[in-house]
Amino acid sequence: MWNEEIECMSREDIFEFQLKKLQKTVKRAFDKIPFYTEKYTNANIFPEDIETLKDIEKLPFLTKDDLRACYPFGMFAVDKKEIIEVHSSSGTTGKPVVSGYTQKDIDSWGEIIARGLTMMGLDADDIIQNTHGYGLFTGGFGVHYGAHKLGATIVPISTGQTRRQVEIMKDFGTTCLIFTPSYGIYLGEVAKEEGVDFDKLRLKAIGFGAEMWTGEMRDRIEKTFNTKAYNIYGLTELMGPGVGIECSAQNGLHIAEDFFYPEVIDPETGITLPEDHKGELVLTNLEREGMPVIRFRTKDLTKLHYDTCDCGRTFVRMERITGRSDDMIKVKGVAVFPSQIEKALLKVSDIEPHYQIIVTRPDIMDEIEIKVEASESLFSDDIKEMMGVKEKIAGYIQNEIGITVKVSLVAPKSIPRNTKGKIQRVIDKRNLN
């Protein structure tokens, strides 16, 4: 345990100090950042209205567009002189989002990650090979600062040079790898090609994040590297990686609740959902000096669990991210997420993990068609076989989303691959706007 007093305090105490921190944060933001002054005044909500934690729901949400509108430094709550580091999102869509840190914020970041690395079973003896890139993106720096705080050895190799990564893993006796799941799987393949004996490596833990993942991917990573792999979640707007990190129980990510206040909302209505309900994660900085972010809509879908974890920590656990609220489509009045379709498809063998969701409205009723690639062997099979698979898929999907869909099995490799950026899973032909 890095800080037992904090990480295992009673839920009552956590909520109590969160309220105090929240009140302080809202007051500071309102006083120091014109954006909040205006936004809260327009909504007729003022710092003194926050009397309970529940009152946070009275505050308007903050979106990525709000942050963009404040580009570059409009969200800073301190004099520019106090800011010692600036990060930024990639800005592929519109202006980038800027994130600013004071010395205390950088120290907090290190503290939070040091706690997480401890949850993963690491200490000052460990050698952490960090394959995340360092740059405006926050990826590399979080673990870097956390490793320093922990007193472990950081090897800041960043992404790429995969053969060299493999060599260093062996030669340095790396005990922890940090990677994105996709790069980790590639690194594992290259290591195998190079004839690495994974049993001879000194790996104790893997930290992975920055991408969506499935249980199957984790299994594959753990099997390949012959060690446990822990998810690290975070986002530049709030700090960077480390907002949530998995412990040895691997049963959800502990959110550092002394630094962040999490809510889960219905992405459509904005209403806060109770524990164990899936919705969009909304996060609030509780300790940030440089740029306090309040009720930021992450668009990431998850559930929160407040019961005490097997590891003894009382900090809330979030489930791994299973989708994005901006991928949501409404069909026949029902909210459908590509992740639900994906989940159903994973249950069926004889198909490839490539699919498209096509929504049409031929008359007044919505129709939804799922195009799925058949495997090579299925595609050369007889028609009866294929009909059986189609029915199976339709059944699983209906079970998952509650409405009937049409399923088409298409030839292997016929669905266009997107080699860069986001994959377009949904094709909405309804012209709803």
Place this chain on the structure above:
Amino acid sequence: MWNEEIECMSREDIFEFQLKKLQKTVKRAFDKIPFYTEKYTNANIFPEDIETLKDIEKLPFLTKDDLRACYPFGMFAVDKKEIIEVHSSSGTTGKPVVSGYTQKDIDSWGEIIARGLTMMGLDADDIIQNTHGYGLFTGGFGVHYGAHKLGATIVPISTGQTRRQVEIMKDFGTTCLIFTPSYGIYLGEVAKEEGVDFDKLRLKAIGFGAEMWTGEMRDRIEKTFNTKAYNIYGLTELMGPGVGIECSAQNGLHIAEDFFYPEVIDPETGITLPEDHKGELVLTNLEREGMPVIRFRTKDLTKLHYDTCDCGRTFVRMERITGRSDDMIKVKGVAVFPSQIEKALLKVSDIEPHYQIIVTRPDIMDEIEIKVEASESLFSDDIKEMMGVKEKIAGYIQNEIGITVKVSLVAPKSIPRNTKGKIQRVIDKRNLN
């Protein structure tokens, strides 16, 4: 001044505390690192033999090959647990060289660079856009730690995304750019293409390094960005960037003499040269915990000046690096450096800065031929004109190196360009081995 007491102390005091630090360093290295124990014992030199600074000359040199032979962690003077960060050279030739740092070493690095940034006129108000890459290479991290120490704002953008760099320069109000001269020149070109009004930028200083450069390159950089540019020198083996940094006088780089002890030696005989003599820089760590490096042959050619600088600092100044001792060729018993040829060629107009040095031994005497590209206009001129230019070049070169050379003027673009890595200037056809 970042630390006037240290940076302006009398030469006597500097030498006195350097001696104490050197004695401590040699003793620690001898006691803790088997490599030194063996090497010094074999050379019959022991820590107690270091009674004056001059006695350092009794210690054998340390070469890159020595460091390679200790790969990966054989040069560490502390338990691996004390090492919190590891860097490494690229290892394109043989095993890489590893450099290890304790927390104190990382703090020292920040201290040294904070001093250098102060020499460049920066303080906590400044915004430093760091285009050096972050990774195993030490490039990006030195300025990163120094900026943190100074309390300035670091924008860790790293190399690439040049259009974005230009945008950030404008939008963030960057006051200091850090780059390699070649990337800086490219960045300037792109900024011009993008229509940047350099007078409207808030640039106060540029820090450049990690490559050899000429006065002409600095002039071009300063003219383009309309601000002063200061050289930063360093190497991973000793720490990283920051071993020497230029002050406002731009008259040599101040070496942080409380952390490094510099010597200049004759690269052939290994004899230490007096002040103002050009030779190979040899460096010794005076404060390093993790990996004390003693009498490391940098292969970089420079001169040292011990007179007090116009800026008031007493720390020794090294001239910019003008060549590498491993580029040296001996012709007719005389040591010749490509940089000398280059210097002579710079005095002649009507030629291009592309040349080759070809050394032959037709009989028993060495001959040296310099192939130089003529400019387009000269090449279309009459033969008499060309003869005149050839004679002029031969005269300047003889003046520089003291021996007669044959000069050939060749067609523009006929000398092969090296688009990657080191340019091969010297073609030695003598088969001397």
